Amino acid sequence: MNITEWRAYLVTAANRSAGRSTPEVVAAALDGGVDVVQLRDKGVSDRERYETGLRLRELTADAEVPLLVNDRIDLAAAIDADGVHLGQTDLPVSVARERLGDSAVVGVSASTVEQAHEAAAAGADYLGVGAVYGTDSKDVSGDRDGIGTERIAAVADAVDIPVIGIGGVDASNAAPVVEAGATGVAALSAITAASDPAAATEALRAAVAE
Ligand SMILES: Cc1ncc(COP(=O)(O)OP(=O)(O)O)c(N)n1
Numbered sequence: 202m203n204i205t206e207w208r209a210y211l212v213t214a215a216n217r218s219a220g221r222s223t224p225e226v227v228a229a230a231l232d233g234g235v236d237v238v239q240l241r242d243k244g245v246s247d248r249e250r251y252e253t254g255l256r257l258r259e260l261t262a263d264a265e266v267p268l269l270v271n272d273r274i275d276l277a278a279a280i281d282a283d284g285v286h287l288g289q290t291d292l293p294v295s296v297a298r299e300r301l302g303d304s305a306v307v308g309v310s311a312s313t314v315e316q317a318h319e320a321a322a323a324g325a326d327y328l329g330v331g332a333v334y335g336t337d338s339k340d341v342s343g344d345r346d347g348i349g350t351e352r353i354a355a356v357a358d359a360v361d362i363p364v365i366g367i368g369g370v371d372a373s374n375a376a377p378v379v380e381a382g383a384t385g386v387a388a389l390s391a392i393t394a395a396s397d398p399a400a401a402t403e404a405l406r407a408a409v410a411e
């Protein structure tokens with residue numbers, strides 16, 4: 202599947218999964234039609250994240266869904282992930298390319314047009330842009346109320362690579378993010394903390410596909 206076709210993007214959160222394991226949440230999201238999974242799971246040990254990653258690799262490979270790893274190029278290689286998502290303070294795109302190869306998917310976080318230009322020039326395959334509506338799942342102190350869909354539009358107009366909107370996104374507010382120019386949306390808590398992650402994933406994807 203081409204990155205431009207990614208509508209619903211799950212970012213895992215072991216500490217915000219309503220007592221369920223990340224593999225349980227991912228299995229449900231796959232049943233709900235998630236297009237791509239990113240192993241994030243901050244706050245757990247490297248060993249635990251590695252073992253979770255091996256299980257997610259099995260689940261996503263069976264479903265023919267891409268698996269990405271947040272921050273860690275070494276972990277992405279160790280679990281044979283399809284790529285990595287890098288923030289502004291993580292290792293650069295060039296190192297990910299060197300270590301993971303040209304076929305790897307490398308996403309980059311960008312919250313401004315300048316960061317978006319830099320990431321696209323560095324060879325990013327897509328941008329994660331947020332926090333659109335603000336979030337309780339990550340410290341985004343600079344944008345407590347979110348960067349808004351206007352910023353999504355400015356970034357989407359500035360680059361030729363796909364933009365994924367993230368931050369406080371759920372089925373009720375996903376459509377304006379795509380109307381602003383994002384090709385899809387990413388969510389942690391809307392899926393990981395949902396009573397029915399499969400249904401939440403299906404609803405999120407439907408909201409974007411409309
Ligand atoms: C799809 C997507 N977009 C943005 C992020 C945030 O990544 P980063 O800036 O590296 O922050 P942390 O996730 O490491 O706290 C993401 N993970 N995924």
Ligand SMILES: Cc1nc(C(=O)O)sc1CCOP(=O)(O)O
Pocket residue numbers: 212310329330331332333335336337338339341367368369370387388389390391
């Ligand atoms: C991991 C992450 N990155 C963000 C960014 O703006 O780059 S916001 C975020 C957390 C998103 O969690 P939720 O879907 O629960 O709001």
Ligand SMILES: [Mg+2]
Pocket residue numbers: 271272286287288289291
């Ligand atoms: Mg990071």
